[in-house]
Amino acid sequence: EIVLTQSPGTLSLSPGERATLSCRASQSVSGNNLAWYQQKPGQAPRLLIYRASSRATGIPDRFSGSGSGTDFTLTISSLEPEDFVVYYCQQYGNSPLYTFGQGTKLEIK
Amino acid sequence: QVQLQESGPGLVKPSGTLSLTCAVSGGSISSRNWWSWIRQTPGKGLEWIGEIYHSGSANYNPSLTGRVTISVDKSKNQFSLRLNSVTAADTAIYYCARLIIGSPAVDYWGQGALVTVSS
Numbered sequence: 001e002i003v004l005t006q007s008p009g010t011l012s013l014s015p016g017e018r019a020t021l022s023c024r025a026s027q028s029v030s031g032n033n034l035a036w037y038q039q040k041p042g043q044a045p046r047l048l049i050y051r052a053s054s055r056a057t058g059i060p061d062r063f064s065g066s067g068s069g070t071d072f073t074l075t076i077s078s079l080e081p082e083d084f085v086v087y088y089c090q091q092y093g094n095s096p097l098y099t100f101g102q103g104t105k106l107e108i109k
Numbered sequence: 110q111v112q113l114q115e116s117g118p119g120l121v122k123p124s125g126t127l128s129l130t131c132a133v134s135g136g137s138i139s140s141r142n143w144w145s146w147i148r149q150t151p152g153k154g155l156e157w158i159g160e161i162y163h164s165g166s167a168n169y170n171p172s173l174t175g176r177v178t179i180s181v182d183k184s185k186n187q188f189s190l191r192l193n194s195v196t197a198a199d200t201a202i203y204y205c206a207r208l209i210i211g212s213p214a215v216d217y218w219g220q221g222a223l224v225t226v227s228s
Binding site for chain 1 (some may be wrong): 145147154155156157160168170171172204209212213214215216218219220221
């Protein structure tokens with residue numbers, strides 16, 4: 001099983017700042033099939049990025065993804081107030097086919 | 110706009126069977142997408158349960174193999190989850206979801222259904 005470790009667990013920043021969230025896999029993620037989701041309280045997750053760097057439909061361009069192999073990054077270039085929620089990474093490839101990271105909470109400093 | 114809606118009992122007794130259905134609207138379950146069940150708990154986070162294609166081909170999380178069955182009903186444009194021999198550890202919010210064609214990421218989620226296992 002591929003274990004995804006997200007860091008930091010909590011990130012404290014101010015609106016307008018740049019956020020860098022990390023997702024590290026215990027083994028190489030095949031085909032760079034790594035996705036990022038945003039989850040607001042009481043809601044289902046929302047897809048932000050798939051295949052490591054492709055932005056999902058309707059996602060603002062302040063969200064970007066990068067990385068390959070075992071190290072992936074979600075960057076939010078300039079934080080808006082609505083961005084202070086929880087983010088998850090997810091990989092596809094090994095058994096089980098899909099696993100998720102434990103999440104990074106973005107909080108207002 | 111594709112919409113997914115979970116339905117089913119919110120309370121299941123220990124050792125019983127959890128059954129949920131996901132109704133798909135705004136799109137066809139016979140499209141080239143795979144359809145999935147995912148659950149979320151405060152302790153274990155997000156956990157993939159399994160997925161199904163309209164042909165009936167399915168894949169499951171090995172940790173649940175033997176207890177889980179996902180099926181599809183093309184005539185009703187819906188798919189379903191059955192989880193047997195439930196315990197308190199199966200208490201979770203259960204989401205149905207659609208995977209992007211050709212990419213293993215979820216582009217549409219249901220709103221989620223809280224299922225509690227308790228006597």
